Amino acid sequence: MRSKLTKPFFYFFTILVSASMLSSCGSGSKDKKASEEEKIVESVSVDGKVMDDFKKSKLIFYSLPSPLETAMLIKRAGASYNEELLNPLNNLEKYATNRKMALNLGVYSADLSYTSLFDQTQSSIKYMANTKKLAEGLGIIDAIDENTLRKLENNMNNRDVMMDIISETFMTSNAYLTENDRPAIAVMVLVGGWIEGLYLATELTNGSLENNKRLIDRIIYQKLSLYTVINLLEEYKENEDVAYLLVKANELKVIFDQVKIINTSKVEADTDVDKKVTTIKADSETYISKDVFEKLLEKVSEIRTEFVS
């Protein structure tokens, strides 16, 4: 998701003029790839002052762990699969507002990723069908079509292809909303997915700080992701649904503020030019008390229950 920190005045013109440009856009018949590039490169003569003003602008993007990445983190932490934690499929009929549809598009995307990573292919197909319905409800065209479902069914035994399909549908929904001037809805989808990932991770600890230290570590470091969530929500807080989510995120922040993450050494990097890889390392210590952990579990569960009910 992107944030235009120094271009607020650009929005007005965007709305004003882009509609006429888009409506006059004819369908090209040239080579598809060549025309794709032509469409997205522009050159215009501007005077020096305008150019200087323009270059001072800086775009800020915040990238949350996607549902797919979160599911990978949960799996690599050695957690197990528990179908009972998923948002029941028949909850779908409850979601009629944009906020509910957006949040639960994220929630079901996270559940879909989780089922897929644990090779629960029949469940994956069902959860994909639910994400399709919610995407359609939000007016997202072609994010998930019949071909996507068919492709998923045909590749039930190929996890890499399934992950690729899931990542592409998530990106398509996000891009569609972002590029159609509905960034607040896009943010709600991301936040729904993030909360569901956090819910799955916290529930999979079975309330214990000792059972799976790696999973606890993953949960603790979501404190950093919460920073991203809050920044994203702040950008669109004039939207009342986003403002509501910001309140929830800040309630979570009160608890995460009591979680300690300390880098005890400088962050260092070691680059291997031949292998084209850089290794990033730092010594760090984390701490969460039992009391804070319990409050965190309770708050995450409370927020998630609100989202899915």
Add this chain to the structure above:
Amino acid sequence: MLALSPKRFFLLAFLTSMFAFANAQCFSFAKNVGKAKLGDFVHDGNYNATILSEGEKAELFKTFFEGQKYRISISKIESLPTIHFKVVDRGGNVLFDNEEVNYSLSWDFEVESTQMLVVEMEVMERKNATDDLISGCVAVMFGVETDKKK
């Protein structure tokens, strides 16, 4: 307050409308061009693409998790000048600078300790540039190495 002459006003209006139009094209660019450059890494599903112009900068905040191997792949339309990108920690310490590796736009990162890092990008300016401002899609894609490959 920013005072704009009528000429600048209309130039900015034109630039902005042009970018809004072009932005809608960035998705197909990210999907068809950017994603392919991730190779065997699985795309995380996030959409980070926009129109940038020469001289313009962007920053992307992302948490990199311990034990994961990531591929950052930046794609740009051919006519856009080179992109200079760095990965810095939150204290501003440079951990990677693509200037040192021939401005490579694809690089892998192994993370031994979870960190929030910032990917800083700048579209470089052409030498002997005229007043023509070149703009185009830039997509930043993150891939995660799958278990099979590890």
